[in-house]
Amino acid sequence: MDWKHSISSAAARIEGHAQITPVMTTATLWERPVELKLEQLQHTGSFKARGAFNTLLSEPVPEAGVVAASGGNHGAAVAYAATRLGHKAQIYVPEMAGPAKIALIERTGAALTVVPGEYANALEAARAYEAETGAMQVHAYDALGTVAGQGTLMREWEEQGLQADTVLIAVGGGGLIAGSLAWLQGARKVVAVEPETSCALHAGLAAGAPVDVQVSGVAANALGARRVGSICHELAQAHLGASVLVPDDAITEAQTALWQSHRLLVEPAGATALAALRSGAYVPEPGERVAVLVCGGNIAPDPLG
Template sequence: MSIDHLDVLAAAQRIAGQVRPVTLAPLDPGALGAATGVFALELMQHTGSFKARGALNFVGAHLEAGTLPESGVVIASGGNAGMANAWAARAHGVRATVFVPVTAPAVKVARLRTLGAEVHQVGAEYAEALDAAQRFASRTGALSSHAYDDPLIAAGAGTLLEEIVAARPDVGTVVVAVGGGGLFSGVAAAARPRGIRVVAVEPDGAQAMHAALDAGRVVDVPVASVAADSLGARRTSETALRLAQHADVRSVLVTDAAIVAARRHLWDERRLAVEHGAAAALAALESRAYVPEPGEKIAIVLCGANTDPADLAR
């Protein structure tokens, strides 16, 4: 699988008018030192995360091509990709089956069922849910979608950057959290021809891309992070690795403590209830895992809000 800017532009045309345009909110003056920036509030997207973009592009493209079977689509997910696929499938009158780990947050499982998906909880990690989803596809003929490793999914996610640049053409750096690499791949593919730097942020307990860069190939990594429900892929995609090897990409790691602090900061200062995975992008700046240059113009992507906010007020 590989994608480029043309794939992102095709996705933007396919999903136009069906997703919520991203809202940009300026950072407080001095928050990034001499740099300036905005939050890209993609947590306000349909189903509460950027995943709606890729899912809509995936379902729409297969409908156009006549390759969507009567048995519908099946996907394994920590929750967000499953919700997005269920939403996109429902929008087009298509059946959706979603496999999630037993550790998936209850709020995400409940939302999946509200969206009309048939939900199966299997295994403790995403990889186990993925194995079960693949067996289901082989047995039923359902079309397998993927949480991140699919060109249509990644290209759809990349439409986010198109909107950011349209609103703020001076942005020079985009900071994104990385799980398996779908959002990163789409954003990096759209950023490369513009010379925009992409900062790829992972928890140090779920560093699939960082480990792949160190090894020079995709490798399996252990997953143990507070953000594992959305950033807990055991391995990154080949496409994400190839894009991450470009000079305009920085891969950084953040601790769980930094993620928790950033999530709490967003609630205390902005009243934004985000999932831990979304807070990872801000954590990279607050913990100085990434230090902007003076005058650098940054967009920090807050990619999802599918969380239980009960612990935010503690």
């Protein structure tokens, strides 16, 4: 597949629909300067709007509208994109999505169903709805349109002057890091960062194929995919520089550091990549220039909700 072409086409397609998010360099979060991409400032508070808009603008949407399963952020993005484009949307989330993300989806006006269990249970419900109604399924991470849409983020970052040799990216199901790997194709080192208790990519790479894992922890409502996407797994096998794990306390410490140093209020998933740097889970070489992707800001509880 010509990923460069697909991602460039996606960038043109979503122009004017997705935000161009800012970047900054900080000297206060680590011993050397670090570049940050502030994607928590994207529509609905995460990068997910990119893939949602790309999917809905890539093909005709049926009369039945769209359906999506989500830990929260993807559902909010699909609901927002569908509403903006005039389509019906049915979103399924697990109970573990939490009140802040559930309220965010409700504010879009989309139909929302909360199901017991975790993301995999929401996906099962979404697939049943798709089969019953003919609605378009917008997968959270393991779909070409989603991955190409998320890849626009790394394309945009390079256009903004990214200088880093290495980019740290948090991983759940793998759509975001897959898009980044697809765009970079080894031009920069990409480090996958996952919570120790929600590590589908790490486990899949160790096993040589995607495998099911148990998910829990502070970032599970965003990074809690039971199995990494096949697209991500294939791209990671070809291009990933490293895969590291961080404990929950390192994630919450990085969350606090972002707030105290720069008044950046992010959810645990949004701080997970930085946690690898601050905790020493990833140790750059001397002179290695490092960038961190801050991917989401839907903190619970919502301080202004």
